[in-house]
Amino acid sequence: MSSTRLDDDLKQEIFPVVFLTIVVCVSVIALSIINGITEDKIEEAKQEAIDKMLGEQFPEMDDSEYDDDIEVYTIFANGSVVGYAFMIEATGYGGPIEILVALKNTTLEGDDIILRGISIISHSETPGLGEKIVEASFLEQFEGIGVNDVRLTKDDGGIDAISGATISSSAVVEAVYDHAKEKARDIREKRGV
Amino acid sequence: MKKVFENLKNGLIKSNPVLVLALGLCPTLAVSTSIDNALGMTAAVLFVLISSNIVVSLIRNYTPNRVRIAVFIVIIATLVTIVDLTMQAFLPELSENLGIFIPLIVVNCIILGRAEAFASKNTPLNSTADALGMGMGFGIAIVIISFFRQVLGTGELSVFDREIFQAPGLTDNPMAIFILPMGAFLVIGVLLALLRYTGVIPNE
Incomplete structure (x- = not known):
């Protein structure tokens, strides 16, 4: 029991x-x-x-190679290097902004760091204001300019800020300026090896 | 059979999870910025809700009372992970848009609420009807809200890249506030007031 x-x-x-x-x-x-x-x-x-x-x-791209160490994509077209691309993160008004930066294949020294262009991968900026960083009129300004010109016009640079969205604009500009130089040095060192 | 139909109808209007029970407001506010997102979210919620109600109902007579909530959560989490992985694999763009709100279906009160309040006490057939009603009730609410938010906030309506219409005067100067979380509260508030005022939703 x-x-x-x-x-x-x-x-x-x-x-x-x-x-x-x-x-x-x-x-x-x-x-x-x-x-x-x-x-x-x-x-x-x-x-x-x-x-x-x-x-x-890189519309002409036929192959790309990712380097884990320096986190850079090397872009190939017809068997030769045409440029480099990498992701950076800026701190915008509404949170992180993910940006893809493309560089031309140059010596990457001093003034010879030339942007091919940038694209915004993701962002959470205010609709109607900061959101305009994804518009062509803003992004086109980055095409083909040297990295030293990546400053806002008020700081003697070549990029016009979006009216009403100065924080978003300068966040993008500053992040591109800082990181492009750094990455260019990384790529240069890698090439030297 | 009449009861099955009754259960189905219940979730649509009388106990609409969003508009009457005020459950699942977090995903409602967050993803109702466009009709595409609303439909994607509805599909995900419907799948999880129906499957979880069926499974919970099938094992209801064996589930020990003391661990039932843990069992429900494991079942729901499994189903949500299945949806999440499937979406990432086959609908990467939608999955990117809905982002964190797919994994968060696990803690959506509608789903655990129906498992506990209905499926654990009813037959699989009735539970399916309940899930279908509740899921569609959620879908109707979120689609209506996202319709107003998209039209007022962007000035145009497009569903899956197909443009349906442009609101004259709004396209150039959209009221961006409606895309922001604030706009979601405004729309849902006005909608609730209207539905009560017109008596579509009975006042309790």
Whole structure:
């Protein structure tokens, strides 16, 4: 009599644990199956997104190579290097702004760091104001200019700020200015090796 | 059969999760900036809600009372991860737009709420009807809200890259406030007031 009650108590204690364990096991199995199916597809979709992004700056691109150390894409067309691209992050008004910066293939020394252009990958700036950093009229200003000209007009540079969105504009400009020089040095060192 | 239909209808208007129960307001406010996002979110929520209600209902007689919430959450989290991975693989753009709000369906009160309040006490058939009603109720609410926010905030309406119409006068000077979170509160507030005033949603 007492032994059956003990058994019942034990059952009461153990069953929830066993049940939850089974549920978790089923969940793990289901997820690993789904992961197996989608893993390659997700990787493919990511690569496609990167290619599309790079292709906007380098329409002639037929191959790209990513360097993990310095986090720079080297862009090839017809077997020769046509430029470099890398992602940078600026701190905008509404949060981080992700920018892709493309450089021409030059000596990358001193004044010879020339921008091919920039694209905004993601941002959370105010719609109608800071959001205008994605518009061509703002981005076109970066095309083909030397990195030392990447300053706002009020600081004797070549970029007009968007009216009503000075913080967003200068965030982009400053991030490009700072990071482009740094990355150019990294690329130069890498090339020297 | 009549009860099944009753359960389906319940979520649409009388107990609309967003407009009446005020559940799941966080995703409603966050992704109702465009109709595309609203439809994508609705599809994700419908899938998770229906599957979780079915699974919870199937195991309701075996689930120990003490661990039921943990069991529900594991089931919901599994389903949400499935949706998240599938979307990333096959609809990368939509997945990018909805961002963090897909993983956050796990903590969407509508889903855990229906598992606890309905599916754990009813048959799979009735639970499916309930999920369908609640999911569509959520969908209707979020699509209506995003319609007003998109039109007023951007001056045009386009669904999946197909332009439907441009609001004259608004296209050049859109009221950007409606795209901002503030606009979501305004739209949802006015909508609720109107629905109560006209008696579509009965006053309690």
